[in-house]
Amino acid sequence: MGLLSLVSPPVPVQTPRAIGREALAAHNRAMGIAALTLADTVRELNDRGLQVVAITAQTIGLPTVRVSPCRLLDGMVQKDEAVFYSFGQDDHGKWREGQFQLSGVRVVWREAYQ
Secondary structure (H helix, E strand, O other), rough: OEEEEEEEOOOOOOOOHHHHHHHHHHHHHHHHHHHHHHHHHHHHHHHHHOEEEEEEEOOOOOOEEEEEHHHHHHHHHHHHOOEEEEEEEOOOOEEEEEEEEEOOOOOOOOOOOE
16 A cells, blocks of 8 residues: 655644744645645556555655656666666665656656666
């Protein structure tokens, strides 16, 4: 089962009145738009045959969807439609992370490699 997490950085210890109703409304509106954008992106990824495993949205930065690695992503890298941007090694061996953008959403995955 996937993880759905629409995360907003915590508002400093203030009541909604202290930050202003207009600012609160704008913040919540932005989060709502991010949620709708993510829903559309998940549908598109599903249509492409990709498995979504996590979703994150914050008020700063792009909403992000994490997908399971698969051959389709390998093909996207070969066609320069996606790139590997992070490499590392842990107790399980070497890994690399790839990404591409889809409708203003960052799509990422991590895979093992030799």
